[in-house]
Amino acid sequence: MMWVDRLARLLLLLYAAERGLKALALWDFFRRPAPVRGTAAWPAVTLLQPVTQGASNLAAVLAARARLHYDGRVQLLLICDREDAESQAVCRAHLAEFPGLDAQIILAAPDTAAGVALKVTKLLAGLTHATGAVLCFVDDDVLLPPDALQTLLPYLDQPGVGAVFGLACYTDWSNHGSALMSAFVNANALPSYVPLTYLSDPYTITGHCFALRREIFAAAGGLDGLGLHVGDDHMLAWRLQGIGLRCVQTPLIYRIENHFATRRAYAGQMKRWFIFPRQNLLPLLTPRQRLVSLLASVGNLIPGLLALLALLTRRRSAALASGISLGLFAALMAWIDRRFYRAATPWRHWPYLLLTALIAPFQVLGALLADDQVEWRGQRWRIQRGGAAR
Structure with a gap:
C-alpha cells in the first residue's frame, strides 16, 4: 500500500501549492491601486x-x-x-x-x-x-x-x-x-x-x-x-x-x-x-479557456479525494494528509473571511465550510454530469445546448 502513501503526499503537496498561489493572487489583487479618475463629472x-x-x-x-x-x-x-x-x-x-x-x-x-x-x-x-x-x-x-x-x-x-x-x-x-x-x-x-x-x-x-x-x-x-x-x-x-x-x-x-x-x-x-x-x-x-477553468477549480477536489482515500484504505498517511488539507483550507478561509469578508461567517457555522470543502466539489461534478432538466421558478425546464430554455 506504499502507493497510497505516495499518492496522499502528492495530493497534499499539490493542494498546499494551490492554496499558496491563490493566497498570493488575492493579496496582490486587493493591494492594487484603484484607477484614477480625471476631473470629469x-x-x-x-x-x-x-x-x-x-x-x-x-x-x-x-x-x-x-x-x-x-x-x-x-x-x-x-x-x-x-x-x-x-x-x-x-x-x-x-x-x-x-x-x-x-x-x-x-x-x-x-x-x-x-x-x-x-x-x-x-x-x-x-x-x-x-x-x-x-x-x-x-x-x-x-x-x-x-x-x-x-x-x-x-x-x-x-x-x-x-x-x-x-x-x-x-x-x-x-x-x-x-x-x-x-x-x-x-x-x-x-x-x-x-x-x-x-x-x-x-x-x-x-x-x-x-x-x-x-x-x-x-x-x-x-x-x-x-x-x-x-x-x-x-x-x-x-x-x-x-x-x-x-x-x-x-x-x-x-x-x-x-x-x-x-x-x-x-x-x-x-x-x-x-x-x-x-x-x-x-x-x-476556446480550448485555452477550458484549460484555464480546469486549472482554477481542480484543486478544490483534493480535500474530498484525500478524505475518500483515507476512508477506503484506512491508511494513517491518507488520514493525516486529509486532516492537513482541511487545515490548509480553513487557514485560507479564515484569512479571507477576516480580511475581505469582514468576518461574515459566524464561528458556530464553520462546520458548514469544512463540509463544503469535502462534498461540494463532488456536487459540482455531479451537476456537470447530470441531465439537462432543472427546477426553476416553480417550473421544470429543459436547458438546451446553447442556453435556450424550454
Whole structure:
C-alpha cells in the first residue's frame, strides 16, 4: 500500500501549492491601486433591478440602494412582474420611505411560455425607461455597500473595457440549506474568480451586479434575442468579446441574502448554477479557456479525494494528509473571511465550510454530469445546448 502513501503526499503537496498561489493572487489583487479618475463629472447611472416574486429580504436590499454614496445622478428602476402584487407593494413602500429617490416601478407582462415575466423580459421593459449613460444591472438579493458605484465605475474608464463586475459574499446562515449555500459561495468565489484573472481575462460576467456604458451595451447587441435564454450574462460577455472589448473583475464585494428553505432547494440551486454554464458557456469557450477553468477549480477536489482515500484504505498517511488539507483550507478561509469578508461567517457555522470543502466539489461534478432538466421558478425546464430554455 506504499502507493497510497505516495499518492496522499502528492495530493497534499499539490493542494498546499494551490492554496499558496491563490493566497498570493488575492493579496496582490486587493493591494492594487484603484484607477484614477480625471476631473470629469461622474456619469449618470441607471440601476436596473428585476424583482423576482418572493425575493429574500427585498426591503433591506432596496434600503441599501437608497444609501448609495455617489456624486452623480442615480436612476433606480424596480421592474416587477405585472401579476406580482406582493413585490409591487414592497417597492411602493420603499418609494414612500425614500421620497427623494429618482426611482420608479416598471411592470413587465408575463412571458407566454413561462407564465411569469422572466429576467430578460423585465430588463427589456426597464431599458425603455433608462436614462443613464451607464447601465448597472443588479439582482434583487444583492446588498450593495454605500461605495459600490464609486468602486465599480472607475474601471470602465480603462482602455478596451466593456463591462465591470464584482464579487459576492453570502450572509444567510439561518438554516441548513441557506448555510450550505453561503459556505459554498464564500469558500469558492474569491479563491476561484480572482486567481483566474491572472491566467486569462474573464470570459464571463458575474451577473449579480455588473455595469457597462449605454453605447457599448447597444454596440454589443444588448439582450436582443435572449428572452428565453438562461445565460444572459454569459452571452453579453461573449458579445462584448466579439467587438474587441474585455470584461474586468473589480474588488467590489457585495453581500447577498438568498434564502433556501430546504436542503433540496439548495441542491436544486447548485444544479442550476452548473447546468446553465455547462449548456450555455462551455460551448463558447476556446480550448485555452477550458484549460484555464480546469486549472482554477481542480484543486478544490483534493480535500474530498484525500478524505475518500483515507476512508477506503484506512491508511494513517491518507488520514493525516486529509486532516492537513482541511487545515490548509480553513487557514485560507479564515484569512479571507477576516480580511475581505469582514468576518461574515459566524464561528458556530464553520462546520458548514469544512463540509463544503469535502462534498461540494463532488456536487459540482455531479451537476456537470447530470441531465439537462432543472427546477426553476416553480417550473421544470429543459436547458438546451446553447442556453435556450424550454
